[in-house]
Amino acid sequence: xxxxxxxxxxxxxxxxxxxxxxxxxxxxxxxxxxxxxxxxxxxxxxxxxxxxxxxxxxxxxxxxxxxxxxxxxxxxxxxxxxxxxxxxxxxxxxxxxxxxxxxxxxxxxxxxxxxxxxxxxxxxxxxxxxxxxxxxxxxxxxxxxxxxxxxxxxxxxxxxxxxxxxxxxxxxxxxxxxxxxxxxxxxxxxxxxxxxxxxxxxxxxxxxxxxxxxxxxxxxxxxxxxxxxxxxxxxxxxxxxxxxxxxxxxxxxxxxxxxxxxxxxxxxxxxxxxxxxxxxxxxxxxxxxxxxxxxxxxxxxxxxxxxxxxxxxxxxxxxxxxxxxxxxxxxxxxxxxxxxxxxxxxxxxxxxxxxxxxxxxxxxxxxxxxxxxxxxxxxxxxxxxxxxxxxxxxxxxxxxxxxxxxxxxxxxxxxxxxxxxxxxxxxxxxx
Amino acid sequence: xxxxxxxxxxxxxxxxxxxxxxxxxxxxxxxxxxxxxxxxxxxxxxxxxxxxxxxxxxxxxxxxxxxxxxxxxxxxxxxxxxxxxxxxxxxxxxxxxxxxxxxxxxxxxxxxxxxxxxxxxxxxxxxxxxxxxxxxxxxxxxxxxxxxxxxxxxxxxxxxxxxxxxxxxxxxxxxxxxxxxxxxxxxxxxxxxxxxxxxxxxxxxxxxxxxxxxxxxxxxxxxxxxxxxxxxxxxxxxxxxxxxxxxxxxxxxxxxxxxxxxxx
Numbered sequence: 001x002x003x004x005x006x007x008x009x010x011x012x013x014x015x016x017x018x019x020x021x022x023x024x025x026x027x028x029x030x031x032x033x034x035x036x037x038x039x040x041x042x043x044x045x046x047x048x049x050x051x052x053x054x055x056x057x058x059x060x061x062x063x064x065x066x067x068x069x070x071x072x073x074x075x076x077x078x079x080x081x082x083x084x085x086x087x088x089x090x091x092x093x094x095x096x097x098x099x100x101x102x103x104x105x106x107x108x109x110x111x112x113x114x115x116x117x118x119x120x121x122x123x124x125x126x127x128x129x130x131x132x133x134x135x136x137x138x139x140x141x142x143x144x145x146x147x148x149x150x151x152x153x154x155x156x157x158x159x160x161x162x163x164x165x166x167x168x169x170x171x172x173x174x175x176x177x178x179x180x181x182x183x184x185x186x187x188x189x190x191x192x193x194x195x196x197x198x199x200x201x202x203x204x205x206x207x208x209x210x211x212x213x214x215x216x217x218x219x220x221x222x223x224x225x226x227x228x229x230x231x232x233x234x235x236x237x238x239x240x241x242x243x244x245x246x247x248x249x250x251x252x253x254x255x256x257x258x259x260x261x262x263x264x265x266x267x268x269x270x271x272x273x274x275x276x277x278x279x280x281x282x283x284x285x286x287x288x289x290x291x292x293x294x295x296x297x298x299x300x301x302x303x304x305x306x307x308x309x310x311x312x313x314x315x316x317x318x319x320x321x322x323x324x325x326x327x328x329x330x331x332x333x334x335x336x337x338x339x340x341x342x343x344x345x346x347x348x349x350x351x352x353x354x355x356x357x358x359x360x361x362x363x364x365x366x367x368x369x370x371x372x373x374x375x376x377x378x379x380x381x382x383x384x385x386x387x388x389x390x391x392x393x394x395x396x397x398x399x400x401x402x403x404x405x406x407x408x409x410x411x412x413x414x415x416x417x418x419x420x421x422x423x424x425x426x427x428x429x430x431x
Numbered sequence: 432x433x434x435x436x437x438x439x440x441x442x443x444x445x446x447x448x449x450x451x452x453x454x455x456x457x458x459x460x461x462x463x464x465x466x467x468x469x470x471x472x473x474x475x476x477x478x479x480x481x482x483x484x485x486x487x488x489x490x491x492x493x494x495x496x497x498x499x500x501x502x503x504x505x506x507x508x509x510x511x512x513x514x515x516x517x518x519x520x521x522x523x524x525x526x527x528x529x530x531x532x533x534x535x536x537x538x539x540x541x542x543x544x545x546x547x548x549x550x551x552x553x554x555x556x557x558x559x560x561x562x563x564x565x566x567x568x569x570x571x572x573x574x575x576x577x578x579x580x581x582x583x584x585x586x587x588x589x590x591x592x593x594x595x596x597x598x599x600x601x602x603x604x605x606x607x608x609x610x611x612x613x614x615x616x617x618x619x620x621x622x623x624x625x626x627x628x629x630x631x632x633x634x635x636x637x638x639x640x641x642x643x644x645x646x647x648x649x650x651x652x653x654x655x656x657x658x659x660x661x662x663x664x665x666x667x668x669x670x671x672x673x674x675x676x677x678x679x680x681x682x683x684x685x686x687x688x689x690x691x692x693x694x695x
Binding site: 041045051061062108112122125144147156158161164416 | 446447448449450451453454456457459460463466471474477478479480496525526527529530533537538539551555571572627630631633634635636639641666669673674
């Protein structure tokens with residue numbers, strides 16, 4: 001029997017820490033474990049006993065890349081439980097803040113995390129030195145636009161301070177937002193250039209079957225509210241999230257894995273799932289970005305995720321322009337909130353996929369129980385499945401090449417391991 | 432003749448949200464300029480190039496939270512000339528230090544069905560509790576301007592001294608109306624060090640202590656004011672036991688209030 005063993009201690013350019021162990025006996029993969037070794041931080045445990053008003057300042061600390069997602073799932077859920085009627089314009093301003101996060105997170109992923117893979121470099125700094133200076137600078141400019149929108153509305157882009165249960169602590173001035181219009185107009189042209197950059201990249205073809213899941217909404221591309229749908233025809237309300245799916249613990253990981261309760265099968269969340277399930281809601285420039293980015297819809301190929309992120313940024317830019325043109329500051333910036341006992345559940349679309357929160361609250365507003373199901377932990381099982389199906393076709397490659405391909409499969413998900421609680425170490429054992 | 436050596440910089444992460452190292456990636460144009468002056472020897476979130484050192488300047492984000500991290504940290508220290516810790520997790524244990532002093536086994540059981548697989552330390556602790564730290568930058572997240580300035584100093588071989596004055600001073604300088612005086616909103620600004628530019632008062636709300644205790648912090652007087660504003664004692668304790676609650680001055684304040692509530 002021949003045994004092959006490769007050890008790559010860290011999977012780079014993902015957020016958080018993990019490892020991948022692969023054992024190959026006689027050209028067959030006999031063990032494949034995506035190991036999340038970032039230690040747990042116990043958010044759900046220390047949220048117990050805290051006052052509901054502190055939750056929007058605590059939960060963003062789960063993830064520095066998508067803090068708004070955590071704030072929005074928590075705030076919406078608690079407001080529904082407390083029957084808060086938020087001031088007019090709050091819903092639109094929250095969507096704009098979230099769009100800023102999508103732009104920032106997707107442009108970070110495309111230019112700093114994914115693009116080096118496809119052009120054959122270690123990082124974006126090497127890309128700059130290798131002649132891709134204009135492309136990297138354009139990507140960073142787009143990312144900065146997302147960051148600046150978040151900072152204008154939230155006070156800062158990492159862990160914004162203005163979102164609260166009831167609305168905002170302060171509503172950004174209309175003239176501050178209108179000042180973004182020329183930059184957004186320029187960005188709408190530039191995002192199509194990014195689509196042109198992505199289209200000719202050589203991608204592995206991997207059109208495997210997958211059940212994709214996302215929020216859907218009758219009138220808009222769902223972000224802050226909606227109901228759940230899958231490409232296999234499942235449909236459920238967010239209240240039923242914990243019945244329709246459940247988390248299981250595996251020995252090799254500090255992150256829990258999610259599966260459908262009835263079939264015990266994994267599912268696929270994120271930008272590609274959203275674009276596929278909400279294709280009718282795409283805006284005109286988003287459609288053009290899909291055409292120029294080579295994204296044929298529908299598709300099941302996870303390597304189309306990069307193009308899907310570009311499409312979503314185009315949508316976010318267009319939608320931001322629409323929201324800013326109509327913006328009037330909510331006055332007052334927030335509504336009074338009276339807590340009451342009960343269960344708060346909500347889901348929103350984080351840059352990486354659906355983020356579900358549940359809080360059990362006491363009459364005085366104290367959190368009794370919290371449950372947070374981040375997109376990356378829901379995607380982990382599907383990541384393992386993809387690796388198990390993709391890698392057998394490329395086992396003839398060198399260990400270095402095998403590692404690079406495995407990382408690319410993982411990176412399609414833009415995993416945020418800090419969110420999932422948890423950097424990737426690849427360990428290939430060939431027998 | 433050999434080319435002049437460029438300083439070798441590494442970035443490592445312990446238990447954290449990645450937000451502080453994201454401040455480096457968010458520096459964008461400045462990052463590209465900086466990248467021309469240094470060699471990024473190890474920065475896993477940004478690059479596949481991973482060099483084992485030694486490093487001239489090492490940045491560490493996150494708190495020590497597992498036995499493996501403690502081992503990794505000691506090894507990083509041995510390979511680093513200057514070690515700078517960045518952010519609330521690295522300098523005071525972070526929000527995850529809210530578990531300290533609680534029943535960790537119960538915490539593990541409450542999140543995981545099979546607690547036996549989970550390897551964790553009872554407390555989430557700052558880096559300086561375990562190895563020598565040359566410079567601490569506080570903040571949740573760390574301030575990008577402070578971070579870039581500190582990095583520029585360190586690669587030239589000197590250690591800067593970030594300000595320790597309270598947020599209050601910054602509010603006065605900016606002409607902000609005091610949220611505690613005008614709106615009766617509890618604000619940790621009088622005892623929290625500046626660095627954020629009085630962000631929360633500027634956004635119409637009270638400071639919640641992201642940059643940790645100022646020097647010296649009169650937490651006793653502030654707790655009294657919070658009580659006078661009608662805040663229940665348990666929530667006054669909670670307001671100190673928050674994002675930087677494991678920093679000694681805030682920890683002592685919270686403990687003191689809880690002792691007073693419980694009685695002698």
